Amino acid sequence: MKVKGILSEEKITLPELKEILIRVESERIEAGKEMSYELRKSIEHANQLSKTSAESSRALVGDLLEQEKMKPEIAFRIANVMPRTRDELRAIYAKEKFTLTGEELDGIIEIVKAHS
Numbered sequence: 001m002k003v004k005g006i007l008s009e010e011k012i013t014l015p016e017l018k019e020i021l022i023r024v025e026s027e028r029i030e031a032g033k034e035m036s037y038e039l040r041k042s043i044e045h046a047n048q049l050s051k052t053s054a055e056s057s058r059a060l061v062g063d064l065l066e067q068e069k070m071k072p073e074i075a076f077r078i079a080n081v082m083p084r085t086r087d088e089l090r091a092i093y094a095k096e097k098f099t100l101t102g103e104e105l106d107g108i109i110e111i112v113k114a115h116s
Contacts, residue, residue: 011072013057014080018046051082052116060115067108069098082112 012020021043028035035043052060057079064075074092083089086105093100100108 011076013054013061013076014046015050015052015057016054018043018050019054021046049080056115060112063111063115064108067104067111069100069104078108078112082116083109084112085109 021039024039025035025043028039060079061072061075064070064078065072074096077092078089081088081092083092086102086109089100089105089108
C-alpha cells in the first residue's frame with residue numbers, strides 16, 4: 001500500500017500549472033503511459049482558461065503584492081482570472097471586509113493590462 005503525503009506546498013498561478021501539466025503530459029506520452037480522465041480534464045481546463053504566460057502571471061502577482069490592499073490569495077486570483085472591468089474585479093473582492101475606490105480598481109486593472 002502506498003501512502004501519499006504532502007511534501008511541500010506553494011501557490012502557483014494557472015499559467016504555471018498549465019506548464020507543469022504540459023510537462024507531465026509529455027513525460028506520460030514518452031513513457032507510453034495512459035493519462036487518467038482527471039489529468040486529461042485538468043490539462044483541458046488549464047489550456048482553456050490560461051490567458052497569459054507563466055512568467056507574466058508570476059510578474060503580475062509580484063506587482064499586485066506591492067499594492068496597499070492586496071493579499072496573496074487575491075493577487076493569485078487576479079492573476080488567474082485577469083479581470084478587465086471594475087465589475088469583474090469587484091467580484092474577486094466581494095468577500096473582503098473592505099472596498100476599493102474607483103482609482104484603486106482602475107490601478108489594478110492597469111497593472112493587469114500591462115501583463116496581458
